[in-house]
Amino acid sequence: MDSAEAYRIALEKRQALQTEARGFGIDEAFISELVEQFYRKVRLDPSLGPVFARVVKDNWDPHLAKMKLFWGSVILRSGDYKGKPMEVHRKVIGGEPEHFTIWLRLFEETLDEIAPSEEAKALFLERANYMAPRLKLAMFGE
Numbered sequence: 001m002d003s004a005e006a007y008r009i010a011l012e013k014r015q016a017l018q019t020e021a022r023g024f025g026i027d028e029a030f031i032s033e034l035v036e037q038f039y040r041k042v043r044l045d046p047s048l049g050p051v052f053a054r055v056v057k058d059n060w061d062p063h064l065a066k067m068k069l070f071w072g073s074v075i076l077r078s079g080d081y082k083g084k085p086m087e088v089h090r091k092v093i094g095g096e097p098e099h100f101t102i103w104l105r106l107f108e109e110t111l112d113e114i115a116p117s118e119e120a121k122a123l124f125l126e127r128a129n130y131m132a133p134r135l136k137l138a139m140f141g142e
């Protein structure tokens with residue numbers, strides 16, 4: 001297979017995944033709402049709130065914008081997020097392993113409230129559950 005062929009296959013795969021996600025009712029407006037509502041909960045949470053307050057400070061608008069690009073890239077394959085989550089979490093001071101459990105619980109709670117379908121909820125949770133142990137490892141090592 002030459003590189004043009006590989007590129008064509010990758011594009012088709014990306015298109016198929018995006019079409020599937022949109023079929024579950026996921027679009028940019030939903031991702032925006034999910035991120036806004038989830039971080040509203042995070043900021044109010046007695047464990048997570050202070051960690052984010054210390055790191056994000058009053059830069060919430062850029063943080064939320066970045067998280068919308070992140071989920072758009074993960075779920076809709078937009079390719080717009082260019083960050084390095086592992087490196088970023090390695091530098092987050094004051095996190096504790098239990099924070100990941102709380103993070104995932106609040107994420108699921110938000111999806112229960114507003115996800116357009118069960119499939120949409122499952123897709124986001126699957127990605128979050130995949131990333132959580134990896135980010136945890138980045139934060140705390142083995």
Ligand code: HEM
Pocket residue numbers: 048051052055056063066067070082083084085088089092095096099100103128129131132135
């Ligand atoms: C599966 C769970 C998680 C996912 C998918 C996730 C994802 C992300 C992503 C994509 C970013 C943006 C990185 C960038 O700047 O490019 C971010 C930033 C951040 N995350 Fe997480 N995260 C998770 C769990 C947590 C937990 C448990 C904590 C802390 C208790 C945390 C604290 C932070 C903080 C403070 C930032 C902002 C860092 C900064 O702006 O310097 N994250 N997260």
